[in-house]
Amino acid sequence: MANQYFFDARIFPCTRCGKPYRxxxxxxxxxxxxxxxxxTFFCNLCNAAYFYSHHLKRHIxxxxxxxxxxxxxxxxxxx
Ligand SMILES: [Zn+2]
Ligand SMILES: [Zn+2]
Numbered sequence: 001m002a003n004q005y006f007f008d009a010r011i012f013p014c015t016r017c018g019k020p021y022r023x024x025x026x027x028x029x030x031x032x033x034x035x036x037x038x039x040t041f042f043c044n045l046c047n048a049a050y051f052y053s054h055h056l057k058r059h060i061x062x063x064x065x066x067x068x069x070x071x072x073x074x075x076x077x078x079x
Contacts, residue, residue, distance in 0.1 A: 011020045012027040016035050021027035033049060041056040042049050045064050050056040060067075 010022070012022070012024045013020050014027055014031055014035055016031060019030065019035075021030060033047070040049075041051070041053050043056055043059055043064075045060075045067060048056070048059055048063075050059065
């Protein structure tokens with residue numbers, strides 16, 4: 001009885017590092033923005049992050065069509 005919340009809780013483990021989250025959304029937020037902090041290419045329009053510059057460029061073309069020519073691709077490491 002006392003521990004029912006633990007057993008009832010649905011866990012969404014990060015598919016990369018296994019860190020557990022209570023919601024899929026929280027897990028995806030972690031996965032996209034902070035998991036292992038290895039994503040180094042950032043979209044400065046929506047903060048999407050990618051491992052490869054060509055993935056970010058594809059994202060910009062697909063998600064920010066009208067702004068694609070103005071986007072500056074930045075590379076860095078998240079703390
Ligand atoms: Zn993770
Ligand atoms: Zn974006």
